[in-house]
Amino acid sequence: MGISSTDPLLLRAARGEVVDRPPVWMMRQAGRYMKAYRDLREKYPSFRERSEIPEVAIEVSLQPWRAFQPDGVILFSDIVTPLPGLGIDMDIAEGKGPIIYSPIRTQEQIENLRTFEPEESLPFIKTILQALRQEVGNKSTVLGFVGAPWTLAAYAVEGKGSKTYSVIKNMAFSQPAILHQLLTKLADAIAIYVRYQIDCGAQVVQMFDSWAGQLSPQDYEIFALPYQKRVFEQVKATHPDTPLILLVSGSAGLLERMAQSGADVLTIDWTVDMADARARLGKNVKVQGNLDPGVLFGSKEFIRDRILDTVRKAGNRGYILNLGHGVLPETPEENVAFFFETAKGLNAAVV
Numbered sequence: 001m002g003i004s005s006t007d008p009l010l011l012r013a014a015r016g017e018v019v020d021r022p023p024v025w026m027m028r029q030a031g032r033y034m035k036a037y038r039d040l041r042e043k044y045p046s047f048r049e050r051s052e053i054p055e056v057a058i059e060v061s062l063q064p065w066r067a068f069q070p071d072g073v074i075l076f077s078d079i080v081t082p083l084p085g086l087g088i089d090m091d092i093a094e095g096k097g098p099i100i101y102s103p104i105r106t107q108e109q110i111e112n113l114r115t116f117e118p119e120e121s122l123p124f125i126k127t128i129l130q131a132l133r134q135e136v137g138n139k140s141t142v143l144g145f146v147g148a149p150w151t152l153a154a155y156a157v158e159g160k161g162s163k164t165y166s167v168i169k170n171m172a173f174s175q176p177a178i179l180h181q182l183l184t185k186l187a188d189a190i191a192i193y194v195r196y197q198i199d200c201g202a203q204v205v206q207m208f209d210s211w212a213g214q215l216s217p218q219d220y221e222i223f224a225l226p227y228q229k230r231v232f233e234q235v236k237a238t239h240p241d242t243p244l245i246l247l248v249s250g251s252a253g254l255l256e257r258m259a260q261s262g263a264d265v266l267t268i269d270w271t272v273d274m275a276d277a278r279a280r281l282g283k284n285v286k287v288q289g290n291l292d293p294g295v296l297f298g299s300k301e302f303i304r305d306r307i308l309d310t311v312r313k314a315g316n317r318g319y320i321l322n323l324g325h326g327v328l329p330e331t332p333e334e335n336v337a338f339f340f341e342t343a344k345g346l347n348a349a350v351v
């Protein structure tokens with residue numbers, strides 16, 4: 001798989017090629033802000049149905065593609081989707097997020113986790129990714145994604161989302177050996193899952209370490225970074241040409257440490273000015289981001305100004321235009337359309 005000029009824009013930018021305009025996509029670009037998604041949700045009220053019945057997940061993934069032609073089309077799924085395959089049963093509750101029925105609290109539970117076999121436990125992933133590649137051809141890039149070890153451990157141990165992360169921090173600081181054992185098992189399973197997504201057609205894979213920004217930099221180096229590295233190293237060993245993106249929410253104090261993870265592209269959020277991020281990371285680190293998702297509540301002129309400002313600061317090499325985190329469910333759909341139109345109308349003169 002060599003570099004080819006027929007490759008889609010996002011893939012070329014993620015490899016560091018100079019491109020005419022920055023590719024653009026949005027995290028959470030399929031979902032509740034779209035009427036088509038809300039309508040389909042009435043017919044399939046369970047998130048697991050929407051994401052695990054191939055025809056439904058394919059349809060949801062393609063809703064934003066048909067509406068906006070983004071440069072990236074992301075698999076519709078969730079970071080907790082692989083957990084049942086490890087023996088951690090879960091559901092995704094309306095408005096709440098993941099619920100783990102028997103949270104992982106003991107060494108015995110960790111030792112009893114199942115060996116992860118994605119072909120068996122997640123057969124729908126292959127059908128979905130193949131259909132997405134077929135549908136978008138070389139007009140867009142198909143993205144896969146996974147949760148990172150720390151963030152998946154946070155769900156597995158807490159049992160649900162958390163504001164304080166008290167349960168997992170209790171484990172981290174009073175029984176670290178147990179948590180390290182869990183993080184190791186998760187990292188090895190996640191690496192297998194990333195490879196599987198690539199083999200099924202994902203051209204770029206983003207790893208979400210959404211809750212690693214809840215750790216102090218010192219603890220990020222102990223509980224998050226080594227396991228991000230463990231995943232990326234294992235994937236790079238067999239799939240060196242697939243660009244890997246890392247996201248940490250609230251990462252302003254961690255940027256330089258994130259660059260040590262082995263990710264090809266770092267997602268920057270809006271708590272850092274893009275010019276500062278570029279200065280801190282140097283020219284060789286590729287970046288994605290970083291508009292505040294709330295900008296899409298502003299006027300068209302405001303949205304346009306913020307896009308131009310961000311793109312000028314980021315430059316035209318090794319840069320993917322995106323929000324700094326997921327699009328908010330209340331966002332007006334026409335502002336999302338305007339965001340994509342404006343971004344796709346940019347040219348080298350602007351940048």
Ligand code: CP3
Pocket residue numbers: 026027028029030031032047074075076077078079080092093094095096097098145161208210249326
């Ligand atoms: O980007 C995309 O279009 C792909 C879809 C996607 C979903 N979840 C679908 C989803 C992605 C990339 C995710 C990742 C994910 N899931 C993360 C990492 C991204 C981040 O936000 O940091 C996390 C932390 C989760 C866990 C999770 N799942 C949460 C916190 C929630 C939201 C709860 C809520 O209702 O706001 C979910 C449920 C979920 N996953 C929804 C979607 C579209 C909303 C529920 C629905 O639409 O019915």
